Every structure is written in C-alpha cells, then in structure tokens.
Amino acid sequence: MPASSQDSWQKTIKMAKEIKGQIWKGKCTAMAIDPYYGGEMMKMWKQLKELVPSTVSSMVDLDKYFRYLALCFDPHSPLVKEVEELKRRRSMAKKEVGFVGEGDVLIEINFLKFTRSRLWQLISVNEILFDSHMEQLLTPISGDTEEEKLKCAEKQGKLRVEMAKINEDITKYRRQMFEGDVVLDEAATVMPVDAESMVRWNKANRVEE
Numbered sequence: 001m002p003a004s005s006q007d008s009w010q011k012t013i014k015m016a017k018e019i020k021g022q023i024w025k026g027k028c029t030a031m032a033i034d035p036y037y038g039g040e041m042m043k044m045w046k047q048l049k050e051l052v053p054s055t056v057s058s059m060v061d062l063d064k065y066f067r068y069l070a071l072c073f074d075p076h077s078p079l080v081k082e083v084e085e086l087k088r089r090r091s092m093a094k095k096e097v098g099f100v101g102e103g104d105v106l107i108e109i110n111f112l113k114f115t116r117s118r119l120w121q122l123i124s125v126n127e128i129l130f131d132s133h134m135e136q137l138l139t140p141i142s143g144d145t146e147e148e149k150l151k152c153a154e155k156q157g158k159l160r161v162e163m164a165k166i167n168e169d170i171t172k173y174r175r176q177m178f179e180g181d182v183v184l185d186e187a188a189t190v191m192p193v194d195a196e197s198m199v200r201w202n203k204a205n206r207v208e209e
Contacts, residue, residue, distance in 0.1 A: 030076040035067040051110035067097040086179040
C-alpha cells in the first residue's frame with residue numbers, strides 16, 4: 001500500500017476511534033449526514049465546505065463540529081426526537097462525538113439553513129412579503145375623490161392586519177428554526193455577524209475540556 005494511502009487509512013481509523021459514544025449509531029440513516037461516519041466528513045459530504053466561512057478559526061475541529069451539529073440539529077436526528085431542550089441536547093451531542101472548545105456561529109447558522117431548508121425558505125418568503133407590505137403601507141393615502149381615498153385607507157388597514165399575521169408566522173418559524181436560542185436568532189438576523197454577537201455566542205456555547 002502506498003505511503004499516502006496508508007496514512008489516509010490510519011487517519012480514518014483514528015478518527016473513528018475518537019468518536020466517543022455509540023448511543024444512536026445505526027439510527028441516523030434518515031439524516032442529511034451521519035455523525036457516526038468512520039471517515040472524514042468533509043470528504044464524504046463535500047457540500048459541507050460551502051458552509052464554512054473564510055473567517056473560521058483554525059482552532060475549530062470542523063470534522064467533530066459537523067458531527068455535533070448533525071446530531072444536535074438535524075430534524076431526523078434520534079437525539080432531536082428524544083431531547084427537546086436545546087441546552088441539554090447541545091451538551092449530550094458534544095459529549096457523544098467528543099467535541100470540545102468553541103464552535104462558529106456562522107457555520108451553525110449555515111448548517112441550520114442546510115438541514116432545515118424548507119423552514120428557512122418559509123421564513124425568507126414571509127420576510128419578503130412583510131417588507132413588500134411595509135412599502136405599500138408607507139405610501140401616503142391618495143386619491144382624486146373621497147371615495148378613492150377611503151378605499152386606499154381601507155387597503156392600508158387590511159395590510160396592517162395581514163402584516164400582524166405574517167409577523168406572528170415569522171416569529172413562530174424562527175422559534176422552530178433556532179429553538180429559542182436568542183443569540184443565534186439575533187446573529188442570523190444581523191448577518192454578517194458582528195464581533196460582540198460572536199463573543200456572546202461563543203461564551204454561551206463553550207464546552208470546557
């Protein structure tokens with residue numbers, strides 16, 4: 001066996017051994033990526049590279065981080081189905097795959113969009129619709145006759161009602177998307193993420209070795 005192939009094979013074996021737990025192994029077939037895969041995650045699922053921003057720290061163990069994210073957030077993850085509380089699920093997923101230290105808020109947001117794409121599309125479509133209604137609402141009431149002005153006012157009244165419902169839907173979908181993680185939700189809202197949000201997010205989600 002060539003030296004390069006042998007090194008790659010040994011690395012794969014080492015990586016498989018480093019996955020500490022085996023609690024949900026064999027129950028992840030419906031997931032977008034398998035957190036128990038024995039090889040290198042980003043070689044098997046090349047689309048993961050697109051989720052990594054150029055600003056990511058070299059200290060982040062991307063292989064284990066994606067295993068953790070998959071187990072913690074994929075809608076088809078057995079852990080997601082068993083444990084509703086996000087904080088507890090984060091802790092359990094990190095221990096299961098052996099991920100420690102800081103992650104990256106941008107990767108986490110991108111991963112959520114990747115695994116919960118339909119939910120993110122619902123959020124995006126409703127936000128576009130809300131903005132469109134707002135533009136119409138900001139248009140001054142006009143008309144050549146009192147009847148035309150009245151119709152314009154009635155239309156704006158209907159827009160306000162519709163916007164309130166759209167806003168409720170956006171809030172509901174975002175709660176489902178980010179599971180009540182306020183910092184993560186805020187970070188996704190003010191992309192690109194500012195330094196203060198990044199620090200707060202890392203502090204809230206750090207796992208000590």
